[in-house]
Amino acid sequence: MEASSNLTAANAPKRAAEAGATVTKRLQTELMQLMLSPPPGISAFPRDGNLLSWTGTMAGPADTPFANLTFKLSLEFPSNYPMSPPNVTFTTPMFHPNVDMAGRICLDILKEKWSAVYNVQTVLLSLQSLLGEPNNKSPLNGQAADLWDRDPAEFKRLMLLRYREAEEE
Amino acid sequence: MSSPDAAAIRPSSHSFDLRSLTYITHVDDNLCCPICQSPLVDPFTTSCRHTFCLACITDALKVSKSCPVDRSPLDTADIKMAPVVLANLVNDLTVLCPNHALGCSATLSRGNVEGHLKEDCQYVTVDCPGCGEKIMRKDRQGDSEDCVHVEEACRYCSEKHRKLDMKSHEAVCSAFTSSCRHCGIECPLSKILAHEATCDEAIVNCDSASVGCPWHGPRKESTTHSVSCPLTHLRPLLEEHNSRIANLERENKLLRRRLEASLTARAQTDIIQSNTTTALDNQTLRVLTEQERIRSDMERLYVSMQELDMKQNTLAMFMGENMRTQEEVAMIGAAVNNLQTQLHGLQLLTIRRQGMDQNGAGNRSDGPSSQVKRAAENGVLGRAGRECFSDMFETRD
Numbered sequence: 233m234e235a236s237s238n239l240t241a242a243n244a245p246k247r248a249a250e251a252g253a254t255v256t257k258r259l260q261t262e263l264m265q266l267m268l269s270p271p272p273g274i275s276a277f278p279r280d281g282n283l284l285s286w287t288g289t290m291a292g293p294a295d296t297p298f299a300n301l302t303f304k305l306s307l308e309f310p311s312n313y314p315m316s317p318p319n320v321t322f323t324t325p326m327f328h329p330n331v332d333m334a335g336r337i338c339l340d341i342l343k344e345k346w347s348a349v350y351n352v353q354t355v356l357l358s359l360q361s362l363l364g365e366p367n368n369k370s371p372l373n374g375q376a377a378d379l380w381d382r383d384p385a386e387f388k389r390l391m392l393l394r395y396r397e398a399e400e401e
Numbered sequence: 402m403s404s405p406d407a408a409a410i411r412p413s414s415h416s417f418d419l420r421s422l423t424y425i426t427h428v429d430d431n432l433c434c435p436i437c438q439s440p441l442v443d444p445f446t447t448s449c450r451h452t453f454c455l456a457c458i459t460d461a462l463k464v465s466k467s468c469p470v471d472r473s474p475l476d477t478a479d480i481k482m483a484p485v486v487l488a489n490l491v492n493d494l495t496v497l498c499p500n501h502a503l504g505c506s507a508t509l510s511r512g513n514v515e516g517h518l519k520e521d522c523q524y525v526t527v528d529c530p531g532c533g534e535k536i537m538r539k540d541r542q543g544d545s546e547d548c549v550h551v552e553e554a555c556r557y558c559s560e561k562h563r564k565l566d567m568k569s570h571e572a573v574c575s576a577f578t579s580s581c582r583h584c585g586i587e588c589p590l591s592k593i594l595a596h597e598a599t600c601d602e603a604i605v606n607c608d609s610a611s612v613g614c615p616w617h618g619p620r621k622e623s624t625t626h627s628v629s630c631p632l633t634h635l636r637p638l639l640e641e642h643n644s645r646i647a648n649l650e651r652e653n654k655l656l657r658r659r660l661e662a663s664l665t666a667r668a669q670t671d672i673i674q675s676n677t678t679t680a681l682d683n684q685t686l687r688v689l690t691e692q693e694r695i696r697s698d699m700e701r702l703y704v705s706m707q708e709l710d711m712k713q714n715t716l717a718m719f720m721g722e723n724m725r726t727q728e729e730v731a732m733i734g735a736a737v738n739n740l741q742t743q744l745h746g747l748q749l750l751t752i753r754r755q756g757m758d759q760n761g762a763g764n765r766s767d768g769p770s771s772q773v774k775r776a777a778e779n780g781v782l783g784r785a786g787r788e789c790f791s792d793m794f795e796t797r798d
């Protein structure tokens with residue numbers, strides 16, 4: 233093991249250079265898969281020709297207050313993706329217990345529960361199910377968490393108000 | 402350690418990151434690494450039986466000591482080389498040369514990529530034999546040990562160019578000439594093809610050769626010929642006709658093929674249809690006939706039954722009457738017997754009385770028994786009897 237760690241260290245600069253190629257290749261593979269067999273209700277594409285920044289689109293799940301609405305997200309991939317998770321935020325104004333007013337999302341698989349086998353598709357699908365099943369124990373938006381259980385009608389009204397902000401812009 | 406572990410094959414043992422290759426055929430998902438989502442490179446299997454590229458799982462374990470698929474605890478010691486068959490499968494996949502974008506058009510099995518890059522690929526970066534600067538292998542001048550960055554004079558124009566750029570200069574060098582095949586004029590290599598295409602001395606056919614003009618000669622005379630060539634004036638017309646005829650022939654051929662196809666298809670469907678319809682008709686007809694037959698049979702049977710019913714009734718009536726008649730006949734018979742007996746008795750009495758009368762008158766030649774016997778022999782006993790009766794009644798009255 234001694235020798236091997238020396239070898240690894242010796243190759244460190246080269247490996248770092250390869251990391252860029254690995255990320256590019258992986259994101260190209262993901263893009264190809266998303267284009268060839270697009271999963272229903274979600275889509276994602278690099279924006280401004282930058283493979284490390286994507287815009288995702290997600291349909292609000294049926295039988296939730298978000299039904300029939302479309303939400304846009306931003307995905308920023310780190311240079312060591314998929315070893316580290318992408319930074320995912322809602323760009324459409326969102327009113328949800330686990331999303332703050334800046335669109336930042338609290339979801340374990342995007343933080344400590346991230347795994348290198350996750351990809352854009354699994355992330356977007358997880359977020360889609362988060363919309364219908366929020367985690368109200370540790371909310372980022374206390375009002376949303378409170379109304380979700382107590383007053384669904386008011387929740388939907390405020391959520392739609394937020395959503396309309398986007399349309400008026 | 403007998404089986405090879407992660408340290409035995411190092412990701413850095415490849416001169417090139419095979420994970421970034423472009424595969425030209427679809428690759429089964431089972432041959433892909435869950436981390437890089439590309440065909441496995443140096444497949445290694447975890448103690449929890451998940452397989453990754455050695456480089457991928459090594460990187461992942463640096464971030465988290467758990468399996469990326471099932472999160473079970475995992476360390477570098479827990480990963481072993483996957484079966485060789487798997488490695489062979491992924492190494493046989495066909496890929497584009499990694500220098501495809503630079504101009505290399507080679508496609509090869511993945512296992513040969515490193516060999517290709519090392520030996521053959523003209524688009525790999527190599528060191529200039531003279532100064533050590535990076536150049537493409539195709540720019541090396543054979544086995545020459547000279548620096549390709551040193552300028553030298555062009556063989557034709559004496560302009561100074563780097564050895565590296567000499568080939569591309571020669572392609573445009575105005576002094577690098579060649580003579581025209583037709584007129585012999587000297588022309589820069591880059592322009593010779595363009596000149597030959599328009600050279601006045603080049604032998605050309607008449608523009609109307611396509612419609613039958615046999616004339617050919619130097620290009621400079623073709624204009625003069627064209628003016629006098631009768632076919633040149635007719636050519637637009639002829640060509641139009643020709644193309645129209647060709648079109649019609651094509652169309653005709655197409656239509657004929659289509660017709661044949663549809664006729665064949667039609668014939669087949671007709672056969673099938675007529676087969677099925679006749680079969681169907683025959684069967685239906687048979688069934689209908691049978692039904693009709695049964696229906697009329699039933700009707701007939703019904704009528705016969707009614708007739709029989711009536712006959713039975715009549716018969717029953719007759720039978721009743723008959724029985725009464727029989728009784729009457731029997732009664733009459735009995736009465737008749739009774740009367741016969743009485744008559745017989747009366748006859749006997751009469752005979753005896755006659756006998757007594759004859760005896761009394763002395764005429765006893767014919768006995769009464771012989772008279773009865775004669776009457777019986779004449780078969781007229783009845784009548785005789787009746788006569789006797791009336792006699793008797795008359796007698797009695």
Ligand SMILES: [Zn+2]
Pocket residue numbers: 420434435436437438439441442453454457
């Ligand atoms: Zn991999």
Ligand SMILES: [Zn+2]
Pocket residue numbers: 447449450451468469470471472473
């Ligand atoms: Zn596992």
Ligand SMILES: [Zn+2]
Pocket residue numbers: 498499500501505506507517521522523524
């Ligand atoms: Zn090549």
Ligand SMILES: [Zn+2]
Pocket residue numbers: 529530531532533534548549550551
């Ligand atoms: Zn040089």
Ligand SMILES: [Zn+2]
Pocket residue numbers: 555556557558559560570571574575576577
């Ligand atoms: Zn020259």
Ligand SMILES: [Zn+2]
Pocket residue numbers: 581582583584585586596597600601602
């Ligand atoms: Zn010429």
Ligand SMILES: [Zn+2]
Pocket residue numbers: 607608609610614615616626627630631632633
């Ligand atoms: Zn002519």
